């Protein structure tokens with residue numbers, strides 16, 4: 001197929017770290033990008049000529065931003081999907097589709113999608129508001145413990161709570177929500193699948209995610225240390241999910257392995273994902289380049305592992321607010337195979353994702369040892 005580069009080739013809704021890494025790869029292919037984000041100091045703000053400050057949930061802002069680009073994509077799923085639908089009708093290539101974003105941005109709709117498509121996921125119930133849930137619980141219709149999730153606008157584990165009793169329920173905001181069976185999790189995995197318009201599909205190697213107490217990804221281990229059998233099942237389920245969505249672009253599928261070695265879908269994200277940052281150093285193609293290839297309907301690249309690795313998220317330390325300092329960055333740079341990515345967010349706050357470090361090594365155990373050393377040294381603090 002013919003590929004040419006032009007002005008206004010790609011619009012990206014959201015200007016955070018995912019946008020930044022996507023732009024790095026777009027530069028390689030000479031794809032000019034335009035970005036919209038509500039924050040004028042977002043990580044992408046000084047990377048593109050055409051950076052627009054706008055509300056991602058506002059119809060007019062999204063419509064006006066998207067109407068003169070060739071391909072429109074997202075780096076965050078909380079965007080106005082009515083505007084995206086209108087743009088699709090007018091011929092803009094919107095990938096992922098407005099329909100898929102709409103399904104995924106609401107956890108209640110997303111869970112119903114799994115049910116309808118026979119995709120395994122934990123048992124759940126949906127509620128228009130927490131008062132309805134409390135009513136049921138008072139009538140002893142809920143079995144504790146369970147997991148409560150806000151239907152919309154949850155991210156990085158915010159909007160997820162384990163509920164042990166009725167008192168816990170009374171601390172929740174009165175919003176649309178779901179509850180899920182609390183799964184006994186042996187491991188959390190992620191498989192990222194790319195699909196293009198020609199139905200070519202490629203999955204990245206399965207990774208293992210370890211979380212911290214705030215439900216935030218602490219580290220990603222590539223490849224996942226699981227049996228071949230479980231690995232194959234995880235990949236097959238991820239491919240089946242991406243096909244069910246008829247997805248174009250990247251779909252990141254978060255999975256649970258239960259104590260009985262069952263595999264369940266936790267949730268999906270229709271975009272590059274935190275569990276794929278290591279692909280920049282570890283795989284033959286990065287998730288960001290693969291996303292671009294998928295949405296521009298180019299041949300997808302091989303995702304084979306070049307070298308195993310660990311990705312550590314660098315998040316703001318407790319009690320630190322304000323202009324960010326990366327304390328002891330030199331300590332991390334001394335480690336062989338360590339690459340540091342700093343997102344360029346001006347201010348830090350507790351648990352804010354400020355950067356990440358990928359540590360590659362032919363021996364994954366060695367990478368793990370180095371990761372422990374780095375974890376104890378580098379800290380994101382404020383002035």
Ligand SMILES: Nc1ncnc2c1ncn2[C@@H]1O[C@H](COP(=O)(O)OP(=O)(O)OP(=O)(O)O)[C@@H](O)[C@H]1O
Pocket residue numbers: 122147149154155156157158159160180181182183184185188211215216217254266267
């Ligand atoms: N049903 C469940 N049973 C047990 N633990 C769960 C369940 N659902 C979620 N969790 C735990 O909470 C974490 C966050 O949940 P989830 O991925 O739904 O939230 P999120 O805020 O959308 O996350 P993120 O945006 O970080 O991906 C999961 O990775 C898992 O550790």
Ligand SMILES: [Mg+2]
Pocket residue numbers: 254266267
């Ligand atoms: Mg998640």
